[in-house]
Amino acid sequence: KAGVTQTPRYLIKTRGQQVTLSCSPISGHRSVSWYQQTPGQGLQFLFEYFSETQRNKGNFPGRFSGRQFSNSRSEMNVSTLELGDSALYLCASSLYGGGNEAFFGQGTRLTVV
């Protein structure tokens, strides 16, 4: 059974650009959540998608957006990149979003220069 796949693993972008990150959940899982991890702020919740609908959203500016496709794959987009957006972005896959399991991908390490 394949795990959670995040692409790309590494990205370097320039301030002002936009970026799209991808997350393919475990087969059969319908919930995908995104988290930002930085040394200063730790792990913070961005948003959760379930069955193509955003079900929950963290406290991030509107430059951060996402979507989920019918095959449960999810993308998150960050527009007008700032230096402070440099982080490890992790996605978590689970069957329905709650419960006793959530599996994370290896993350996408974004560097904004």
Added chain:
Amino acid sequence: AQKITQTQPGMFVQEKEAVTLDCTYDTSDPSYGLFWYKQPSSGEMIFLIYQGSYDQQNATEGRYSLNFQKARKSANLVISASQLGDSAMYFCAMREFNTGNQFYFGTGTSLTVIP
């Protein structure tokens, strides 16, 4: 107030010894779950163990056990017989099942296993 508190930024343990990583939590939701994840330098968050708020017994998964003290709101991770491969960051996390299911993470504990 912090939902999850991990007070040990760094811990050292001798190989083959046991180690306890501390975690306290704060919630008013009666239905919640507590998780421990291991994050090696590669970045992936590896699920270790889960404890539900209604579970009567402490969870165990191989060398990992969770010391759940509900009244004290603590969920400490015990790793027995430490191995060199256990060196990593360890995160305690909580989900509140009546309020959105998102994870609240602690700041993590860096564990170093000494040969």
